[in-house]
Amino acid sequence: MIHRCAAVVLLFAAVYSFEYEELKQYVDSHEGDYIKALREWVAIESDSSDATKRGELHQMMEVVGEKLRKLGGKVELVDIGTQQLPDGETLPLPKVVTAEFVDDGGNKSTVCVYGHVDVQPAKKEDGWSTDPYNLTDINGNLYGRGASDNKAPVLAWIHAVEAYKALNMELPVNVKFLIEGMEETGSNGLDAMVESKKDSFFSDVDYIIISDCGWLSRRPALTYGTRGNCYFFAEVEGPKQDLHSGVYGGTVIEPMTDLIGILDSLISPSGKILVPGIREAVAHFSDEEWRMYHDIQFDVDSYRAKIGVDRLMYNNKVELLAHRWRHPTVSIHGIEGAFSAPGTKTVIPAKVIGKFSIRQVPDMEPATVEKQVTEYLQSVFAKRKSPNKLKVKMVIGAKPWLADTKRALYEAGKAAVKRVFNVDPDLIREGGTIPVARTLEDVTHKEIIMLPIGGFDDGLHSQNEKMSRFNYIEGTKLFISYLHEVSQIKKN
Incomplete structure (x- = not known):
């Protein structure tokens, strides 16, 4: 048989x-x-x-x-x-x-x-x-x-x-x-x-x-x-209208300054996410997964040259792939309400919205990430003792x-x-x-x-x-x- x-x-x-x-x-x-x-x-x-x-x-x-x-x-x-x-x-x-x-x-x-x-x-x-x-x-x-x-x-x-x-x-x-x-x-x-x-x-x-x-x-x-994607809007609102920096500069606490400050608090220059609880939630990187990454065909130098930069966050193939695929990242995408056209406009925007995302991975849940980010940014903002108002909103919560x-x-x-x-x-x-x-x-x-x-x-x-x-x-x-x-x- x-x-x-x-x-x-x-x-x-x-x-x-x-x-x-x-x-x-x-x-x-x-x-x-x-x-x-x-x-x-x-x-x-x-x-x-x-x-x-x-x-x-x-x-x-x-x-x-x-x-x-x-x-x-x-x-x-x-x-x-x-x-x-x-x-x-x-x-x-x-x-x-x-x-x-x-x-x-x-x-x-x-x-x-x-x-x-x-x-x-x-x-x-x-x-x-x-x-x-x-x-x-x-x-x-x-x-x-x-x-x-x-x-x-x-x-x-x-x-x-x-x-x-x-x-x-x-x-x-x-x-x-x-x-x-x-x-x-x-x-x-x-x-x-x-x-x-x-x-x-x-x-x-x-x-x-x-x-x-x-x-x-x-x-x-x-x-x-x-990876998933948690996309956020961080809105800072101050004066009731845009102001002239020559007339009002030095007399008001500017929303743009507050926004840049809180965006800077999200991630360190070396790429470390500073929001408490984010990195701790990431699934364990097993030895088996490490070996799988090690065997993948990938050239770090070619990748760097294709992008056109002098240096990457990581020079080791396994570390680079791991942070590209299975670790969370923070990316700041832009600021709405700011002056962005060519030329020189001496404006103090009354309201600005910072746009950033966190690519989340197993075992991170979007609802938890939203809570962690909101509470963290509100605490950072409170330490600035600014009279401006901060609103944090997650507009996308796609799962990995x-x-x-x-x-x-x-x-x-x-x-x-x-x-x-x-x-x-x-x-x-x-x-x-x-x-x-x-x-x-x-x-x-x-x-x-x-x-x-x-x-x-x-x-x-x-x-x-x-x-x-x-x-x-x-x-x-x-x-x-x-x-x-x-x-x-x-x-x-």
Whole structure:
């Protein structure tokens, strides 16, 4: 019996190897079509932060829905309500696209692929070498806004399903898509939509895959964690109106001076967070995790040179990665109400708002962080004995996300990477925040993996964002291989 089972396994592996070669050849022969599709998607200025581009955002969702519909998917464009702008105007939110490729009556596993097709703002005059909305191929790199974040990965998943369909091969697992258009501005309306669909669309989903992330180096990676984000406004208010520094300077206690003082109390020059209780809440850094970080492919000097600084906080690879991924950080982002235009304006602002964030990690809770920060800043402010008023408000409280890399979902990822790239992947975390991961996990209680194909140098959110041809095409093969590997996981 044992020999017979082994023979069946070997036969199945041989059959899949043959199928994979066919699928791989199909992908290679359609590279031009895939680039054309990406060019068409990049040309749609789906900037979710710009209300004047809302029409293009709606168009983008329609294009996604139509592409999935042409593949034979059961497609729905889900209305998620409206958005109120700061000026009081109300706009309809872009619909969320769901699609289902389910044909087995419940015997196969079902994966749900999450992605987004909205983008960050981009203008040629911001420093782009090319038109950001005209995909430009230079030395094997495809430059355009949204090319890597997240249009090419979404398309690669669609191409993976398309390849099976074109070759009349049965999908090894059922595949569902959840594609949104407001990720770059906070995924407005998505949490409620996910909650409303947990007993319908998500009821038969076994695993969730997110490819809205990138590799750390030239070695492929699997991502198993992200930091959360507690974003604060600290408002200091003093005089009833802005004042002239020549007339009032030296006679009033200035709100800006108070604000700079309390912002300076958040973090030391060496990067130590000074808010009591923050560092003490961080999960223990185990020996096993240290060894994992030690084996990751990462060059500190190249990282420093790419940023363009003379010195980093840490020169040791493990320490640097740990503080990028699994330790909290404080970043001060800006001051609202201050004079920031070119020139010299001798104004004393009556009210200023400092904006800063704390990227939190396990085992930090946003509500606890809010209390710690508020109490600490109020105590620092009280010591200044200022007549001005301080208000502290947390406006974002996104939780961190962490997965178990020993689970079968990650073993499948390792096998898929090995098949396509012939290397073992790095297991990495993201320093940023992907709130949808925690939302999907908390609402659906399904396992999640982040399976990136973006390059380490893609320039997400920056000028000259790109996706390499190599990552786009080989990434499509990776997704094809991954669907097979997930089909080998025994259903509960």
